[in-house]
Amino acid sequence: MKMSIASCVLFGVACSGHPAAREVQVARPAPTRVEPKAIAHGTGPSLYDLGMSVTNANGDQASLDLDRGHPTLVSMFYGSCAAACPLLIDTIDHTLQQLPEDSRDGARVLLVSFDPARDTPARLRELVRAHRLDPRWTLASATDLDARTLAAVLGIRYRSTPDGQFFHTSAIVAIDRDGKTLARMDGIGDPSALVAALSE
Amino acid sequence: MKSLTVLALVGGIATAGPAHVGPGIYRPAFPTSPAEREIAVPGFWLDREPVTNREFGAFVRAQPAWSRDGVKAIFADPGYLDGATTAPTSAPVVRVSWFAARAYCAWRGGRLPREAEWELAAAADAHHRDASDDPAFQAQILSWYARTTPAVLPAIGGAPNAWGVRDLHGLVWEWVEDFTAALVTSDSRDPTRSRVCGAEAAAAKDPRAYATFMRFAFRGSLTARDTVASLGFRCAYDQETSP
Numbered sequence: 001m002k003m004s005i006a007s008c009v010l011f012g013v014a015c016s017g018h019p020a021a022r023e024v025q026v027a028r029p030a031p032t033r034v035e036p037k038a039i040a041h042g043t044g045p046s047l048y049d050l051g052m053s054v055t056n057a058n059g060d061q062a063s064l065d066l067d068r069g070h071p072t073l074v075s076m077f078y079g080s081c082a083a084a085c086p087l088l089i090d091t092i093d094h095t096l097q098q099l100p101e102d103s104r105d106g107a108r109v110l111l112v113s114f115d116p117a118r119d120t121p122a123r124l125r126e127l128v129r130a131h132r133l134d135p136r137w138t139l140a141s142a143t144d145l146d147a148r149t150l151a152a153v154l155g156i157r158y159r160s161t162p163d164g165q166f167f168h169t170s171a172i173v174a175i176d177r178d179g180k181t182l183a184r185m186d187g188i189g190d191p192s193a194l195v196a197a198l199s200e
Numbered sequence: 201m202k203s204l205t206v207l208a209l210v211g212g213i214a215t216a217g218p219a220h221v222g223p224g225i226y227r228p229a230f231p232t233s234p235a236e237r238e239i240a241v242p243g244f245w246l247d248r249e250p251v252t253n254r255e256f257g258a259f260v261r262a263q264p265a266w267s268r269d270g271v272k273a274i275f276a277d278p279g280y281l282d283g284a285t286t287a288p289t290s291a292p293v294v295r296v297s298w299f300a301a302r303a304y305c306a307w308r309g310g311r312l313p314r315e316a317e318w319e320l321a322a323a324a325d326a327h328h329r330d331a332s333d334d335p336a337f338q339a340q341i342l343s344w345y346a347r348t349t350p351a352v353l354p355a356i357g358g359a360p361n362a363w364g365v366r367d368l369h370g371l372v373w374e375w376v377e378d379f380t381a382a383l384v385t386s387d388s389r390d391p392t393r394s395r396v397c398g399a400e401a402a403a404a405k406d407p408r409a410y411a412t413f414m415r416f417a418f419r420g421s422l423t424a425r426d427t428v429a430s431l432g433f434r435c436a437y438d439q440e441t442s443p
Contacts, residue, residue, distance in 0.1 A: 045274035145302075145311075148377065152298065152424030153274060157380040162235045 040071060040200055042180030047074065047153060049179070054112055054140035057124035064150075065179060066138060067108035071198045075172045076147070076156050078115035079123050081165075087188050088170055089131050095172075095191040095198075096136070103200045109137040114147035114158055115166065155184070174198055218245035218310075218437055219364035224329065226320045229412035241320045246313060247434035249356040249366050250292035250374060251304060253284055259304050266300055275299040279427045290355035292372045292432035298424040301375045305435035312377040313436035315419070319412070322368040324361040331362075341411045344370045349430035375433040379419040 048065040056062045073092055077085040092109055099107060113119035124139040133139070142150055151158060158168030174182040174197040183197035222243040231237040260281075264270045268281040276297040284293060296304075298312075305311050313321070325331035332338070349372075358367045368374070422428075 045272060047274070049272045049274045149299070149302075149424075152380065155423070159232075159378060161233060162239075167232070 040176055040182055040197060042174075042176035042178070042182040044181050046179035047173075047175055047181075050149060050153065052142065052146050052150065054142050054146070055116070055121065056138060056140045057121050057128060059121035062138075062140065064110075067110055068179065069177050070106055070108040071103070071177060071182065071200070072108040072110055072175050073172055073194060073198070074110045074112075074154065074175055075170065076112050076114055076151055076154065076158070076168075078113050078166050078168075079119045079127055080115065086131075088172070089133075091188050091191055092172060093131075095194050098191070098195045100199050103198055105136075106200075107136060107198050109133075111137070111139050112147065112150055113139070113141040114144075114151060114168070116141040116143055116147070155186070217248075217440075218435075219248050219360075220244075220440070221246045221317070221321045221363045221365065224320045226316045226323070227332070228316075228319070230416065239316045241316050244313070244317055245310075245437040245440055246317070246321055246363070246365055247310075247436070248360070248364060250372060250432045250434045251301075252290050252356060253287050253293045254289040256281075256284070256293035256296065256304060257289070259307055263303070263307060266303055271300070273425075275303075275425060277425050277427050282427070283429075288352065288355060290357075291353040292356060292367070294353065294372055294429050294432045295427040296375075296431075296433065297427050298375050298379065298422070301433040302377070305433075308435055310435035310437040312375055312433060315376045315378050317436055318368075318374065318376045319415075321361075321363055321365050324363050324365070326359055327362055329362045338411050341369045342414075345411070345414050372430050372432040373415070373418055373428070375431065376419065379422055380424075 048068060050064055052064045053061045054064055056066075073095065075088060075092065077088055079085070089111075092111075096104060096107055096109070113124070119141045124141065127133075127139055128137065141147075154171055154173050156169055156171050158166050160166050169186070170188055171184055171186045172191070172194060173184045174194045176182050183193040185191055185194055220243060222241045224241050226239045226241050228236065228239065260267045265272075266275075268284070271280055276299065279295055280297060280300065281293075282295050284295065287293075302312055323330050323332040325334065325337045328334070353372065356367050356371065358370055360366050361368065422431075
């Protein structure tokens with residue numbers, strides 16, 4: 001179990017309780033009937049109603065609903081960002097790691113760049129390699145017009161600056177199998193609401 | 201009301217087609233970074249008047265996906281086009297979401313103006329392209345901000361400004377493409393910290409800053425599917441178009 005003290009605090013796991021008692025419980029779970037998995041349902045309109053397409057790391061046009069059928073973490077970024085974006089990727093990675101095992105494989109991540117000029121498919125592939133992102137992750141870019149639309153729906157604000165950087169807020173939105181919102185996290189912080197939303 | 205409508209139409213015919221605005225320098229009252237005290241705005245075309253109920257009605261008939269009953273919930277709140285069918289046809293269309301405004305402009309071969317473009321156009325009074333430092337002009341704008349929106353909006357057709365654009369002030373607020381951008385600054389990864397916080401506006405000494413603050417604060421309060429009874433829009437174009 002690779003849980004640090006920090007994540008104990010973050011996720012409300014009892015660190016100083018009675019580890020022995022916990023281990024017994026974990027080691028010998030009561031035999032239970034296998035229940036069908038609870039499927040989480042989000043609220044509000046579906047992100048997939050945007051009917052938008054994005055350019056993926058292979059250079060293909062892909063529908064925004066490419067992960068339909070999977071609970072998905074959606075966010076936006078720009079690849080040349082030095083500070084906040086690696087942190088965003090780390091936070092999502094950390095969120096996936098916190099998921100119960102049977103929810104982990106089914107979860108997906110969709111990161112859409114609002115910097116299509118620089119985040120070319122080749123650059124997106126580089127990012128996938130550099131961060132060792134597994135196939136659950138999709139990195140893509142959207143046109144300026146579509147990026148504004150998606151950002152507006154996700155509640156992410158950004159603007160380009162004269163020196164070619166972007167000022168932006170960060171948010172990670174968890175959506176259900178049909179694109180409806182389950183939970184969101186504004187800024188980069190404690191992802192426990194996202195973990196809970198994607199745990200089935 | 202009928203005579204007002206006729207006047208507005210006569211005004212519209214006299215100067216057909218969008219007005220050319222810029223190039224110019226937009227000087228934000230609240231620069232978002234030291235490099236942005238002066239923003240060069242390339243020339244563009246801008247609708248001379250806000251989009252009217254008649255014009256938006258034609259769009260909705262052509263694209264039923266944007267009708268009141270047809271619009272997807274992700275694109276507009278439940279107040280979308282509320283009252284539009286009974287509103288004067290030459291009054292600005294209001295209760296349109298940002299998504300709907302963009303769809304309309306795309307249908308017309310244009311786009312929403314960016315904030316810097318809108319502000320550049322709106323800095324002109326009747327005779328000067330940049331009247332932003334004129335206290336009388338600013339006082340006029342602020343006096344409009346202080347009034348409540350009438351239940352029935354008057355028709356478009358105010359006096360043109362130095363660019364030939366009408367009704368940027370005095371009728372309705374208007375959507376801009378990057379309406380969320382104003383609040384994002386270099387030190388505000390945290391969206392609750394913004395450059396137009398009340399304290400900063402109160403500390404601002406010149407009235408230019410206060411009028412701008414009102415617009416930024418209003419835009420910053422919006423989300424893209426919001427519809428508001430005092431919020432309309434007009435379109436911008438990158439090339440000269442014949443409407």
